[in-house]
Amino acid sequence: xxxxxxxxxxxxxxxxxxxxxxxxxxxxxxxxxxxxxxxxxxxxxxxxxxxxxxxxxxxxxxxxxxxxxxxxxxxxxxxxxxxxxxxxxxxxxxxxxxxxxxxxxxxxxxxxxxxxxxxxxxxxxxxxxxxxxxxxxxxxxxxxxxxxxxxxxxxxxxxxxxxxxxxxxxxxxxxxxxxxxxxxxxxxxxxxxxxxxxxxxxxxxxxxxxxxxxxxxxxxxxxxxxxxxxxxxxxxxxxxxxxxxxxxxxxxxx
Numbered sequence: 001x002x003x004x005x006x007x008x009x010x011x012x013x014x015x016x017x018x019x020x021x022x023x024x025x026x027x028x029x030x031x032x033x034x035x036x037x038x039x040x041x042x043x044x045x046x047x048x049x050x051x052x053x054x055x056x057x058x059x060x061x062x063x064x065x066x067x068x069x070x071x072x073x074x075x076x077x078x079x080x081x082x083x084x085x086x087x088x089x090x091x092x093x094x095x096x097x098x099x100x101x102x103x104x105x106x107x108x109x110x111x112x113x114x115x116x117x118x119x120x121x122x123x124x125x126x127x128x129x130x131x132x133x134x135x136x137x138x139x140x141x142x143x144x145x146x147x148x149x150x151x152x153x154x155x156x157x158x159x160x161x162x163x164x165x166x167x168x169x170x171x172x173x174x175x176x177x178x179x180x181x182x183x184x185x186x187x188x189x190x191x192x193x194x195x196x197x198x199x200x201x202x203x204x205x206x207x208x209x210x211x212x213x214x215x216x217x218x219x220x221x222x223x224x225x226x227x228x229x230x231x232x233x234x235x236x237x238x239x240x241x242x243x244x245x246x247x248x249x250x251x252x253x254x
Contacts, residue, residue: 032188035184035214041239045167045238046119046167050115052112052115058093068148076143085119086117087118089118093113121136168238170241181211184247196251202254206250
């Protein structure tokens with residue numbers, strides 16, 4: 001397994017660490033935060049699709065979109081996809097025209113109804129770009145006949161034009177998170193020792209350690225389309241899925 005390690009190192013020393021603690025058992029600490037990254041081979045691909053209907057009446061748009069959904073399901077079944085390989089998120093309502101700007105603030109009357117859905121692809125084709133691309137192309141072309149289109153996956157990077165229809169993930173990231181954490185820990189102690197040397201103090205031990213995965217559900221991440229998926233890490237490469245974590249170690253010193 002190809003492994004890469006990207007480290008972002010910064011040190012925050014606690015306020016008052018060079019003065020005696022007012023509390024009997026409290027010791028000054030030197031806090032080190034290290035980011036580590038392991039690389040996983042993707043074992044699942046997700047194709048992001050959407051169905052959208054527009055009508056002056058919301059009820060009519062809803063009926064039309066429901067018909068499109070049934071047609072899409074029939075096409076997916078004909079292509080060999082099983083129910084567990086497809087997830088529809090349900091109809092949502094929006095003003096006609098979405099978030100587009102209109103001169104004078106005049107939005108066209110009517111409503112949009114949209115239903116995002118995901119198609120999961122697994123198996124040996126993930127290791128064969130030619131066969132995988134053929135399968136995705138056939139899927140997209142067939143679903144376009146019923147009005148389905150690729151969703152705008154906002155997590156795509158600028159190199160992808162800011163959007164992408166296909167993403168790759170790993171279903172069980174825990175072993176890779178552990179690998180990334182161990183590699184980060186290997187870097188944490190030497191860094192703390194170097195900082196301590198400049199502070200003219202000596203590391204006496206570690207008080208506590210926290211490991212925080214930096215996947216899609218990391219605290220502070222904005223809500224995106226992938227929040228409706230059960231996976232944590234995504235990539236637009238068939239070669240690898242980066243699995244980053246952040247490790248914080250609090251060292252005591254004197």
